Amino acid sequence: MAAAEFSDLSVRQQRAALLAIAQKALEGYELRAERVRLINSGFNATFRVDTDKGEKFALRININSHRTPANVRAEVAWTEALSREETLTVARPQRTLEGGLIGEVTSEYFTSPRPVVLYSWLGGRDVCDEETPEKLWATGVAMAHLHEHTRQWVLPARASAPRLDNPLWGAVNRLDDHHLPLPPADIAFLRSILDQSTTVINRVWKGSEGQLIHADLHTGNMKWYRGRLAILDFDDCGVGLPVQDVAVATYYLRDNQEYESALREGYGSVAALPSVSTDDFEWLVAHRNVLLLTEVAGWVTAEFKAILPKYAAASVRKLRAFLETGHFSHELSD
Numbered sequence: 388m389a390a391a392e393f394s395d396l397s398v399r400q401q402r403a404a405l406l407a408i409a410q411k412a413l414e415g416y417e418l419r420a421e422r423v424r425l426i427n428s429g430f431n432a433t434f435r436v437d438t439d440k441g442e443k444f445a446l447r448i449n450i451n452s453h454r455t456p457a458n459v460r461a462e463v464a465w466t467e468a469l470s471r472e473e474t475l476t477v478a479r480p481q482r483t484l485e486g487g488l489i490g491e492v493t494s495e496y497f498t499s500p501r502p503v504v505l506y507s508w509l510g511g512r513d514v515c516d517e518e519t520p521e522k523l524w525a526t527g528v529a530m531a532h533l534h535e536h537t538r539q540w541v542l543p544a545r546a547s548a549p550r551l552d553n554p555l556w557g558a559v560n561r562l563d564d565h566h567l568p569l570p571p572a573d574i575a576f577l578r579s580i581l582d583q584s585t586t587v588i589n590r591v592w593k594g595s596e597g598q599l600i601h602a603d604l605h606t607g608n609m610k611w612y613r614g615r616l617a618i619l620d621f622d623d624c625g626v627g628l629p630v631q632d633v634a635v636a637t638y639y640l641r642d643n644q645e646y647e648s649a650l651r652e653g654y655g656s657v658a659a660l661p662s663v664s665t666d667d668f669e670w671l672v673a674h675r676n677v678l679l680l681t682e683v684a685g686w687v688t689a690e691f692k693a694i695l696p697k698y699a700a701a702s703v704r705k706l707r708a709f710l711e712t713g714h715f716s717h718e719l720s721d
Contacts (some may be wrong), residue, residue: 393496394687399687402428404496407411409446411432412503413494415483415704418442428688431622435508443508445478445619447455448492448501451686456489459502460546462621463488465599466506466689468540469538474532493534507513509619511612520649524619526636530604533618534629537599548599551627554584554674556602561684562677568696573703580600580677580706587670591663597626604632607668630661633678634671643720665714672714676702 395406402425413420413436421445422437434446463480467488469481480488483505486595490503514522542548549557561567562577569577569603603623633654640646654660661673680702683691709715 392491393574394689394692397498398488398687401515404435405432405448405450405492407493408432408448408494408496408501411494411498412446412448412490412501413505415485415492415503416481416505417484418444429691430682430686430688436505444481445506445508446505447504447622447708449503449622450501450681451688452502454502454548454549454622457545457547459489459504460545461542461548462544462624463504464543465537465540465624466621468623469533469536470507470528473625474531474537474714475536476509476615477488477648478509478617479711481505481507495565496708497629500526506619509610509617511610514609514611514616515605515606517611518643518646521592522606522609522611522616523646523649524608524653526604527650527655529616529618530632530636531654531657532602533601534598534632540599542599549625550597550633551600552588554588554677555579555681556625556678557676558678558682559685561681566684567680567699567700570704572641573700576703577677577680580673580710584670584674584677587667588674591628591630591671595628597628598630599624600627602627602632602633602635603654604636607639608654618687624651628661630663630668631671633661634668635675636674637668642716669672669713671710673706673709676715682719 405425405428409423418658419439420436421439424435425432426435430451432448432450436444436446464479467480469475469477483486483490492498492503493500561583562574601621602625603620608620636650637647640650651660680699683695683698704719708719
């Protein structure tokens with residue numbers, strides 16, 4: 388079967404197919420799974436795995452990700468290194484039967500093997516379930532520690548991370564009428580926003596080599612357990628600028644000034660906040676919306692295919708308002 392056929396399955400059929408893929412993938416690890424449960428199906432598919440020994444793991448299967456094998460090696464090498472840091476809590480990648488940190492699984496629904504990573508389980512609740520200033524302050528602290536770590540840490544051989552010095556971060560440009568259910572005027576508008584984002588990104592990158600950043604540090608990618616923050620999902624990590632990490636996190640907190648301030652204060656307690664002009668920072672926040680839109684337009688997951696029309700239309704409205712005001716917001720007046 389061609390990969391496109393997976394995108395034609397219903398939600399129920401996709402979940403059944405993913406469960407079969409997960410069970411096959413687990414054969415590559417030294418464990419006996421008693422229960423395998425899908426806990427997230429979006430950009431990638433993540434399963435909670437409970438073993439006969441009472442252990443818990445998180446199995447991730449790359450579904451929509453365009454990461455190369457070298458990119459995945461960079462991700463797992465970094466998370467393994469971070470798992471040894473006392474200042475941070477992250478999920479630790481587990482070894483396969485062959486001794487590697489990355490597995491592969493084939494399926495009739497995909498034309499190429501899917502990368503698989505088995506991570507240690509992180510307890511606690513998702514931070515997005517109950518955001519507080521305390522948790523956002525801890526997020527800023529953790530982000531600063533991540534940036535301090537990669538100022539000195541070097542990727543191992545055969546691992547590389549995509550450079551985030553371009554407006555699509557290496558993704559396919561899907562701002563067209565083939566991928567987006569939008570009128571021509573809106574498509575043209577989105578392309579103009581992408582061009583202006585390019586100018587801003589070139590300006591803030593000028594003279595910088597970049598460093599490894601998380602690039603997706605929102606509260607849905609964090610856990611809170613007994614007063615301590617844990618970070619997960621490094622699948623989007625790349626060579627970027629610390630200010631891009633701050634802008635991405637701000638995108639999800641926008642319209643809650645208390646949370647934005649807590650994030651910045653937490654970061655500032657560890658290191659100096661990255662400095663760019665207010666206008667350029669707002670463009671970096673707005674750019675996150677453009678990037679997400681072109682990503683979602685290519686996802687094969689049934690749930691996201693269903694929301695694309697409304698998501699695309701809302702994105703255009705937000706970006707038009709941003710262009711008029713110079714301030715990106717999720718809250719739009721009628």
